[in-house]
Amino acid sequence: MSRNAESTAFRSALEVIRAVEPRVADAIGAELADQRESLKLIASENYASPATLLAMGNWFSDKYAEGTVGRRFYAGCQNVDTVEALAAEHARELFGAAHAYVQPHSGIDANLVAFWAILADRVESPALKKAQARHVNDLTEADWFALRRELGDQRMLGMSLDAGGHLTHGFRPNISGKMFDQRSYGTDPATGLIDYDRVAEAAREFRPLILVAGYSAYPRKVNFRIMREIADSVGATFMVDMAHFAGLVAGKVFTGDFDPVPHAHIVTTTTHKSLRGPRGGMVLCGPELADQVDRGCPMVLGGPLPHVMAAKAVALAEARRPDFADYAQRIVDNAQALADGLLRRGATLVTGGTDNHLVLIDVSNYGLTGRQAEQALLDSGIVTNRNAVPQDPNGAWYTSGIRIGTPALTTRGLGATEMDATAELIHTVLSQTTAGTGPDGAASKAKYVLDPAVAEQVGKQAADLLTPFPLYPTVDLA
Numbered sequence: 048m049s050r051n052a053e054s055t056a057f058r059s060a061l062e063v064i065r066a067v068e069p070r071v072a073d074a075i076g077a078e079l080a081d082q083r084e085s086l087k088l089i090a091s092e093n094y095a096s097p098a099t100l101l102a103m104g105n106w107f108s109d110k111y112a113e114g115t116v117g118r119r120f121y122a123g124c125q126n127v128d129t130v131e132a133l134a135a136e137h138a139r140e141l142f143g144a145a146h147a148y149v150q151p152h153s154g155i156d157a158n159l160v161a162f163w164a165i166l167a168d169r170v171e172s173p174a175l176k177k178a179q180a181r182h183v184n185d186l187t188e189a190d191w192f193a194l195r196r197e198l199g200d201q202r203m204l205g206m207s208l209d210a211g212g213h214l215t216h217g218f219r220p221n222i223s224g225k226m227f228d229q230r231s232y233g234t235d236p237a238t239g240l241i242d243y244d245r246v247a248e249a250a251r252e253f254r255p256l257i258l259v260a261g262y263s264a265y266p267r268k269v270n271f272r273i274m275r276e277i278a279d280s281v282g283a284t285f286m287v288d289m290a291h292f293a294g295l296v297a298g299k300v301f302t303g304d305f306d307p308v309p310h311a312h313i314v315t316t317t318t319h320k321s322l323r324g325p326r327g328g329m330v331l332c333g334p335e336l337a338d339q340v341d342r343g344c345p346m347v348l349g350g351p352l353p354h355v356m357a358a359k360a361v362a363l364a365e366a367r368r369p370d371f372a373d374y375a376q377r378i379v380d381n382a383q384a385l386a387d388g389l390l391r392r393g394a395t396l397v398t399g400g401t402d403n404h405l406v407l408i409d410v411s412n413y414g415l416t417g418r419q420a421e422q423a424l425l426d427s428g429i430v431t432n433r434n435a436v437p438q439d440p441n442g443a444w445y446t447s448g449i450r451i452g453t454p455a456l457t458t459r460g461l462g463a464t465e466m467d468a469t470a471e472l473i474h475t476v477l478s479q480t481t482a483g484t485g486p487d488g489a490a491s492k493a494k495y496v497l498d499p500a501v502a503e504q505v506g507k508q509a510a511d512l513l514t515p516f517p518l519y520p521t522v523d524l525a
């Protein structure tokens with residue numbers, strides 16, 4: 048692909064947008080500039096390819112396509128059928144799944160689809176059958192009460208939030224916390240690792256309908272074969288949310304017991320994290336759950352986004368190429384280099400290291416909260432996010448951790464040498480930052496003191512690290 052074609056495509060698009068609302072064109076241009084300049088260590092972000100991005104900006108956005116391939120509620124969906132079928136085929140081939148549903152708009156939506164599919168599969172409920180047979184808008188209040196009564200408080204067992212689980216696995220701020228009676232399994236306080244015997248014990252006591260594995264901040268592999276055995280021992284449906292590590296599964300870094308697809312009844316994911324596709328979600332399952340999963344829209348999803356499904360097809364085609372496996376391996380190699388660099392400089396890491404794409408630094412040894420550390424790093428040109436650590440004394444808002452991940456920087460081409468340099472920059476900032484005090488002189492969990500000269504110096508070094516690895520090198524907007 049010539050540099051020329053990609054530059055021309057984006058430049059022309061901006062020119063067309065600028066003619067209508069120049070501030071939007073400017074913001075799009077500014078976003079590229081900002082992304083190019085920042086050392087992005089946010090574990091859930093990445094940079095999609097120009098082909099993936101361009102596949103989203105077109106008239107597929109104009110189409111309604113409720114239903115599934117070949118069975119639509121609207122006429123004229125033949126081209127949407129083409130891209131949806133392609134995306135699903137690539138997903139099935141890539142992950143070795145019997146069925147792929149590529150309509151979910153996000154990871155949260157994919158989980159909702161999975162939850163309802165499992166409920167419909169497992170719970171005898173006339174009200175649910177009625178709800179599925181009609182449009183949501185046609186249900187009366189009495190129908191909803193019946194639904195609630197018949198579905199009852201079904202039980203879900205998932206990973207606790209502070210051990211790295213996700214809000215959608217039965218926690219209060221998400222509807223899953225209201226739909227399900229939830230209990231969670233944590234990690235061993237001594238090692239930070241999942242203790243499968245404890246999970247099995249919790250499952251025996253609680254007897255969940257759904258056992259959920261998957262995480263947003265656990266820096267280790269999960270043995271899905273063992274988790275499936277636990278689910279089977281109590282008759283639970285085993286669901287894996289691989290939103291964060293789908294790219295490592297696609298790239299065959301996680302195989303055997305660590306590949307969720309052959310072990311889970313149902314797998315959900317985002318498409319925009321380590322998988323490096325457009326912002327969206329996806330559900331994979333066997334034939335038993337396929338029909339229920341395909342009812343995702345309109346049960347819990349709005350109309351499909353055909354332009355995003357087109358982009359999913361492009362990104363999944365990219366992930367099937369041999370160089371994606373190389374990319375996935377480099378993500379993990381980089382995370383390990385980053386972890387080693389931090390450990391060598393005296394940082395404390397949850398679980399003592401990593402075997403996936405992310406590292407969780409416990410910043411309390413630097414005398415900081417996660418919030419102070421996050422802001423001090425941001426002042427120094429390093430973009431991360433704060434995150435709770437197991438049994439976090441500072442709670443979910445201030446936290447005691449910093450989560451960093453390598454999918455984005457690996458896409459840019461940075462390698463082990465740059466990861467060690469990054470570890471040095473992070474350690475410099477954290478060791479030079481001190482906790483501030485509030486107006487009353489008491490210790491603050493938010494205020495911090497960092498010499499602006501240090502922040503500026505680190506910011507320069509971070510920028511220098513990126514210079515040899517231009518982001519979107521084929522795109523020149525000037």
Ligand SMILES: *Cc1c(COP(=O)(O)O)cnc(C)c1O
Pocket residue numbers: 091152153154155156212213215261262263288289290291317327328
């Ligand atoms: C990111 C994430 C999600 C949510 O994805 P969205 O696309 O933001 O809705 C769900 N589950 C897990 C484990 C995640 O990490």
